[in-house]
Amino acid sequence: MHITALAGGVGGARFVRGLRHHLDITGLAGSTVTVVANTGDDITLFGLRVCPDVDTLLYTLGGGVHEGQGWGRAEESHRVQGELAAYGAVPQWFGLGDLDIGTHVVRSQWLGQGASLSEVTARLAARWGLPDKHIRLLPMTDVPVETHVVVDDPEGDGQRAIHFQEWWVRHQAAIPAHRFVVAGLDRATAAPGVLDAIRRADVVLLPPSNPVVSIGIILGVPGVRDALRGTAAPVVGVSPLISGRPVRGHADACLAAIGVEVTAQAVGELYEDFLDGWLVDPVDASTTLRRARVEVFDGPLLMSDVAATARIAAHALDLAAAVPA
Amino acid sequence: MHITALAGGVGGARFVRGLRHHLDITGLAGSTVTVVANTGDDITLFGLRVCPDVDTLLYTLGGGVHEGQGWGRAEESHRVQGELAAYGAVPQWFGLGDLDIGTHVVRSQWLGQGASLSEVTARLAARWGLPDKHIRLLPMTDVPVETHVVVDDPEGDGQRAIHFQEWWVRHQAAIPAHRFVVAGLDRATAAPGVLDAIRRADVVLLPPSNPVVSIGIILGVPGVRDALRGTAAPVVGVSPLISGRPVRGHADACLAAIGVEVTAQAVGELYEDFLDGWLVDPVDASTTLRRARVEVFDGPLLMSDVAATARIAAHALDLAAAVPA
Numbered sequence: 001m002h003i004t005a006l007a008g009g010v011g012g013a014r015f016v017r018g019l020r021h022h023l024d025i026t027g028l029a030g031s032t033v034t035v036v037a038n039t040g041d042d043i044t045l046f047g048l049r050v051c052p053d054v055d056t057l058l059y060t061l062g063g064g065v066h067e068g069q070g071w072g073r074a075e076e077s078h079r080v081q082g083e084l085a086a087y088g089a090v091p092q093w094f095g096l097g098d099l100d101i102g103t104h105v106v107r108s109q110w111l112g113q114g115a116s117l118s119e120v121t122a123r124l125a126a127r128w129g130l131p132d133k134h135i136r137l138l139p140m141t142d143v144p145v146e147t148h149v150v151v152d153d154p155e156g157d158g159q160r161a162i163h164f165q166e167w168w169v170r171h172q173a174a175i176p177a178h179r180f181v182v183a184g185l186d187r188a189t190a191a192p193g194v195l196d197a198i199r200r201a202d203v204v205l206l207p208p209s210n211p212v213v214s215i216g217i218i219l220g221v222p223g224v225r226d227a228l229r230g231t232a233a234p235v236v237g238v239s240p241l242i243s244g245r246p247v248r249g250h251a252d253a254c255l256a257a258i259g260v261e262v263t264a265q266a267v268g269e270l271y272e273d274f275l276d277g278w279l280v281d282p283v284d285a286s287t288t289l290r291r292a293r294v295e296v297f298d299g300p301l302l303m304s305d306v307a308a309t310a311r312i313a314a315h316a317l318d319l320a321a322a323v324p325a
Numbered sequence: 326m327h328i329t330a331l332a333g334g335v336g337g338a339r340f341v342r343g344l345r346h347h348l349d350i351t352g353l354a355g356s357t358v359t360v361v362a363n364t365g366d367d368i369t370l371f372g373l374r375v376c377p378d379v380d381t382l383l384y385t386l387g388g389g390v391h392e393g394q395g396w397g398r399a400e401e402s403h404r405v406q407g408e409l410a411a412y413g414a415v416p417q418w419f420g421l422g423d424l425d426i427g428t429h430v431v432r433s434q435w436l437g438q439g440a441s442l443s444e445v446t447a448r449l450a451a452r453w454g455l456p457d458k459h460i461r462l463l464p465m466t467d468v469p470v471e472t473h474v475v476v477d478d479p480e481g482d483g484q485r486a487i488h489f490q491e492w493w494v495r496h497q498a499a500i501p502a503h504r505f506v507v508a509g510l511d512r513a514t515a516a517p518g519v520l521d522a523i524r525r526a527d528v529v530l531l532p533p534s535n536p537v538v539s540i541g542i543i544l545g546v547p548g549v550r551d552a553l554r555g556t557a558a559p560v561v562g563v564s565p566l567i568s569g570r571p572v573r574g575h576a577d578a579c580l581a582a583i584g585v586e587v588t589a590q591a592v593g594e595l596y597e598d599f600l601d602g603w604l605v606d607p608v609d610a611s612t613t614l615r616r617a618r619v620e621v622f623d624g625p626l627l628m629s630d631v632a633a634t635a636r637i638a639a640h641a642l643d644l645a646a647a648v649p650a
Contacts, residue, residue, distance in 0.1 A: 047434035077404055083427020087452050089434060098423050101430075102408020109372035109414060127412050 001031040003317075004201040004233075006140075008038045008214025009053040010070035010248065011240060011303070013060035015207030018309025020061070020134050022317070025310065034197040035137045036224075038209070039117065040147040040182055040217035043165045045094055046084060048104035049111055052165070053214065054121055055103055057137055062128025064099075070248070073099040093170035116142040118191045138197070140218045143188040147213055149257075150178040164213060173250030177257035180213065185220050190227075198227040203320040205313075206237035206275075208247065208303070211267045212254035228274035234320040236277035238312060239264040242301055243283040268292060277319040279312070293323045326356040328642075329526040329558075331465075333363045333539025334378040335395035335573065336565060336628070338385035340532030343634025345386070345459050347642070350635065359522040360462045363534070364442065365472040365507055365542035368490045370419055371409060373429035374436055377490070378539065379446055380428055382462055387453025389424075395573070398424040418495035441467040443516045463522065465543045468513040472538055474582075475503040489538060498575030502582035505538065510545050515552075523552040528645040530638075531562035531600075533572065533628070536592045537579035553599035559645040561602035563637060564589040567626055568608040593617060602644040604637070618648045 005016055016035050023031045041052045052071065059065035059073060066072045076097035085092055096104070103124060110120045117139045125137050147164035152175070161181055167173060198204060209215050219225050228235055241264045246252055252262045260266050264284040268275060275292040281301035287294045295315070303309040330341055341360050348356045366377045377396065384390035384398060391397045401422035410417055421429070428449060435445045442464045450462050472489035477500070486506055492498060523529055534540050544550050553560055566589045571577055577587045585591050589609040593600060600617040606626035612619045620640070628634040 046430050047437045048430065077402075077423075079402055079423040080405060080427045080430065083424050084431055087427070087431045087449060089431045098402075098404040099408055101426070102405045102412070105371050105373065105405065105426075105430075106409060106412045106414045112372045124412060 001028065001202045002200065003031060003033045003203045003205060004036065004197040005033055005205040005207055006036050006038075006209070006215055006218045007053070007057060007207050008209030009041065009056040012037070012053070012207045012209040012214065013057045013065070014070070014303045014309055015209075015238065015313065016057065016135065017060055018303060018306055019205070019313035021306050022310040022313045023134050026314075031134060033135050034193070034201070035135060036140050036194050036197065036218060037137060038214045038217050039139045039141060040145050040185070040213065041164055042144065042146060043094075043163055045091065045096065045104075046089055047108070048101070049108045050096070050104050051107065051117075051121075051139070054137070054139055055100065058103075058125060058128045058130070061130060061135055061137070064128065073097055076100065091166070091170075094165060118142050118193075138193050139191050140194060140221050140224070141188040142191045143184055145182060145184040145188050145217070147217060148181045148183055150181060151175045152178075168250065173253040177253060179257060180254075182217060182220060185217070186222070188221050190221050190223050194221070195223050195227045198224065198233075199231050201231060201233040203317060204228065204231060204233050204235040205316055205320070206235070206271065208238045208240035208301070210246075210249055210251045210254060211240060211270055212251065212258055216270075225274065232325050234276040234323050234325040235271075235274050236279065236316045236320045236323070237268070237271055237275055238316055239267060239278065239280045239284065239301060241267055241284070242281040247302060263287075265289075268294065276323045276325055277316070279316050279319055293319070295319050326353065326527045327525065328356060328358045328528045328530060329361065329522045330358055330530045330532055331361050331363075331534070331540055331543045332378070332382060332532050333534030334366070334381040337362070337378070337532045337534040337539065338382045338390070339395070339628045339634055340534075340563065340638065341382065341460065342385055343628060343631055344530070344638035346631050347635040347638045348459050351639075356459060358460050359518070359526070360460060361519050361522065361543060362462060362464050363539045363542050364464045364466060365470050365510070365538065366489055367469065367471060368419075368488055370416065370421065370429075371414055372433070373426070374433045375421070375429050376432065376442075376446075376464070379462070379464060380425070383428075383450060383453045383455070386455060386460055386462070389453065398422055401425065416491070416495075419490060443467050443518075463518050464516050465519060465546050465549070466513040467516045468509055470507060470509040470513050470542070472542060473506045473508055475506060476500045477503075493575065498578040502578060504582060505579075507542060507545060510542070511547070513546050515546050515548050519546070520548050520552045523549065523558075524556050526556060526558040528642060529553065529556060529558050529560040530641055530645070531560070531596065533563045533565035533626070535571075535574055535576045535579060536565060536595055537576065537583055541595075550599065557650050559601040559648050559650040560596075560599050561604065561641045561645045561648070562593070562596055562600055563641055564592060564603065564605045564609065564626060566592055566609070567606040572627060588612075590614075593619065601648045601650055602641070604641050604644055618644070620644050
């Protein structure tokens with residue numbers, strides 16, 4: 001079975017790790033998972049190219065993630081960052097650990113040598129044991145794409161655009177977002193293998209990633225949404241909302257910015273042109289979609305550990321097997 | 326009194342620190358020292374621009390140097406480097422500490438934003454308290470210049486050029502060098518302030534830096550040697566050799582490569598078109614130069630600590646006061 005999953009950072013990474021665990025324990029040895037990672041969060045900091053979602057996927061799937069945070073490296077230190085601050089380098093609102101900086105230095109070096117982000121990601125992934133017997137990781141595009149957030153200008157009557165990371169990390173999404181502007185997305189093309197992975201999949205899964213700034217960005221890559229509409233594979237999503245609240249992150253602020261209700265129902269509707277199955281928490285059992293089959297998970301839709309996540313992934317696969325594509 | 330010193334790395338930095346100490350203890354508060362740093366050692370590693378001599382000067386003069394090594398940062402760690410190795414990034418023969426990497430990241434960021442090496446060096450120096458009441462630091466040029474070493478090709482009958490750092494650090498200068506090729510030097514121009522600092526100085530000092538790959542490279546910047554010949558200031562040098570051996574480093578291998586004897590005499594002769602005074606160790610008392618006055622230091626010409634170095638610097642200044650320019 002060939003599975004393709006579109007993934008953001010923490011939620012996507014944990015879901016895919018749980019999916020891998022499910023494939024392992026059920027002995028589905030021949031199954032592969034192509035993970036298409038959001039790169040709209042990418043940012044150049046201190047001259048280094050940082051790909052937060054790709055890195056969270058690498059660290060989580062490679063066993064190097066800081067479990068408590070969900071992102072970044074375990075046993076991290078911040079000596080380089082102390083130096084950057086001492087020199088007055090900006091910005092100072094994005095924390096970069098020493099081990100994490102190693103990734104960014106190598107990525108920037110290889111990109112600077114002319115390698116594509118796909119090639120660089122594959123080389124970085126090798127260190128983390130990827131591809132392994134199940135998982136391979138692709139960035140959504142090799143074209144630099146950056147999500148910006150239009151907010152009120154605190155120093156004037158107008159509006160201004162700030163990088164998504166500044167809004168998310170520095171302001172904790174607490175400044176109202178008027179809209180998202182994804183620089184470069186209109187001219188982007190899907191990275192090698194991405195569209196094929198969707199078209200030729202047996203199952204496409206949408207992990208409980210942020211529907212606006214993670215999944216939503218991947219859907220905006222030219223060709224991706226059409227591939228999802230056209231694929232013969234069932235497309236099944238896992239709701240990132242429980243009882244109108246995101247389990248983690250600021251999906252509520254993101255949905256508000258695009259004028260969408262913060263409910264499992266409304267997020268499912270966002271995907272309805274290609275969605276075949278939608279897995280929701282028991283508290284959202286009233287969800288109904290016109291076309292997709294809604295299924296209620298038999299317990300809290302929480303990725304509380306790898307085993308619980310594997311159960312969610314298993315249910316999503318069962319749902320995929322049960323719905324017409 | 327305005328002093329200008331041409332400096333390489335460890336030897337130059339220690340000499341200038343001793344000179345500053347001398348100016349402090351003698352109350353020569355109005356005296357300034359313009360340090361012109363060799364940048365021929367510069368190298369791009371892992372996409373980061375590394376300026377070994379500039380950094381050794383910054384760390385030594387700013388109180389951050391690893392005293393035992395003479396270069397690099399005190400209390401250094403190597404976590405980033407461990408990551409670079411884990412990813413298989415090359416080269417692995419140049420050790421970069423975490424604190425040191427902070428410098429290189431900031432430098433690379435600022436250079437990437439379009440600042441000149443002079444501007445970047447000034448901004449880095451501010452963190453180390455420079456300029457202070459005595460010292461200001463200038464790179465010899467803002468043009469990227471890199472010293473390469475022509476060696477026998479181990480995989481063929483011919484020769485090949487390797488970066489100076491590869492020869493110096495990886496091979497410990499143990500591979501015979503046929504010659505040095507300084508890429509970019511012919512098209513370089515002296516950095517802002519460098520030629521004026523030589524022309525308008527009251528004294529020009531040559532610390533006991535490597536005469537070939539440190540002082541020799543600075544002398545090769547178009548205009549520098551002419552400025553030294555033309556300046557009204559006395560030019561006084563301190564021999565980097567004692568009894569035919571370099572006190573530290575591989576000046577012997579460098580001199581051999583350019584066909585110059587490894588003696589205080591021969592190094593003084595290298596400078597004789599502009600040199601007015603030459604300070605040597607008592608064991609080299611037989612040194613005689615046609616034009617420059619040779620003076621024998623009253624003790625070992627060793628920069629064993631700051632106080633000893635200050636005495637050498639004081640003697641060099643006395644010699645400058647005693648010779649005709």
